[in-house]
Amino acid sequence: MSREWASLDGKLVPYESAVVHIASAAFKYAASVFEGIRGYWREEDGTLRLFVLAEHLRRFFDSLALMRLAPPWGPAQVAAAIEELVRANELREDCYVRVAGSVSGRGNIATRGPVLLSVDAFPLGRKPGARGIHAGISSWPRIADAMMPSSLKCIANYHNGRLAALQARTDGYDEALLLNARGHVAEAPTSCLFLAKARRLATPRLADDILPSITRRLVCELAAARGLTVDEREVTRSEVYLGDEAFLCGTGAEIQPVLSVDRIPLGDGRPGEITRLLAGAYLAAARGHDPAFRERALPVALGVPARSGA
Ligand code: PMP
Numbered sequence: 684m685s686r687e688w689a690s691l692d693g694k695l696v697p698y699e700s701a702v703v704h705i706a707s708a709a710f711k712y713a714a715s716v717f718e719g720i721r722g723y724w725r726e727e728d729g730t731l732r733l734f735v736l737a738e739h740l741r742r743f744f745d746s747l748a749l750m751r752l753a754p755p756w757g758p759a760q761v762a763a764a765i766e767e768l769v770r771a772n773e774l775r776e777d778c779y780v781r782v783a784g785s786v787s788g789r790g791n792i793a794t795r796g797p798v799l800l801s802v803d804a805f806p807l808g809r810k811p812g813a814r815g816i817h818a819g820i821s822s823w824p825r826i827a828d829a830m831m832p833s834s835l836k837c838i839a840n841y842h843n844g845r846l847a848a849l850q851a852r853t854d855g856y857d858e859a860l861l862l863n864a865r866g867h868v869a870e871a872p873t874s875c876l877f878l879a880k881a882r883r884l885a886t887p888r889l890a891d892d893i894l895p896s897i898t899r900r901l902v903c904e905l906a907a908a909r910g911l912t913v914d915e916r917e918v919t920r921s922e923v924y925l926g927d928e929a930f931l932c933g934t935g936a937e938i939q940p941v942l943s944v945d946r947i948p949l950g951d952g953r954p955g956e957i958t959r960l961l962a963g964a965y966l967a968a969a970r971g972h973d974p975a976f977r978e979r980a981l982p983v984a985l986g987v988p989a990r991s992g993a
Pocket of ligand 1: 719844870871872873874875893894895896897898899932933934935
């Protein structure tokens with residue numbers, strides 16, 4: 684079983700019935716915010732861990748607030764809906780949970796409610812990019828925070844990343860890297876960038892129009908715990924070409940080595956040592972194997988009793 688059920692306003696519904704109306708503000712104006720959370724399955728104790736769930740819920744409610752959406756449900760109800768759904772779908776493997784708050788009300792551009800809570804949960808293992816990707820600098824600049832809040836996970840923002848992703852694929856790259864309007868490196872369509880040079884890491888600042896990525900923050904913590912220095916600063920385009928190694932990070936992406944940018948190989952064109960170290964550290968933390976992160980890898984009591992919740 685994997686995707687039999689979805690959750691709408693805290694109730695399980697058959698997957699194919701989880702739909703919104705074409706006249707809703709969500710459909711007409713992209714009035715919808717979301718979060719993507721990964722669940723990590725641990726075979727040894729039969730637990731699924733929703734990694735850094737509290738951080739995702741916090742950002743979800745920040746996104747709702749920035750969009751001036753005031754749902755009648757709170758973080759506890761969202762967490763309960765997620766747990767109920769992963770049980771109902773019997774997810775005993777690594778998975779992805781997408782939570783959205785969307786204006787289901789019909790009306791004009793200023794319609795603010797009702798805000799529908801939806802949850803989708805489905806199996807998702809390592810992506811092919813985990814082995815390394817070839818990136819191209821996009822000619823689409825990353826949206827500036829002063830235009831549409833780049834710190835918000837509003838689906839409208841994703842048109843910017845989508846254009847860049849489509850352009851990159853058309854041009855034969857795996858992934859796009861977007862510069863901000865000032866010409867400095869911002870991020871990829873759904874992940875953030877780290878660059879390593881002479882064993883020192885750099886990553887663009889929050890003020891460089893990036894999403895406040897939860898994985899980026901975790902990578903900074905993991906790097907610090909291993910004695911690596913991370914500078915959060917403006918990163919120039921030419922610095923990226925001259926990096927020893929680089930990687931992208933994100934909840935869905937996890938850690939993806941960047942092997943080349945605009946066909947210029949980074950280092951020897953293979954995943955670098957620091958990238959491999961942090962990728963291993965990240966997956967260990969996500970699965971609850973790093974004591975420093977265990978409390979942020981919340982187990983869902985799956986399988987006890989078997990088939991509960993459905
Ligand atoms: N940037 C954008 C635009 C994203 O959608 C994501 C994925 N949420 C990221 C960066 C990485 O953020 P996180 O580590 O919180 O998943």
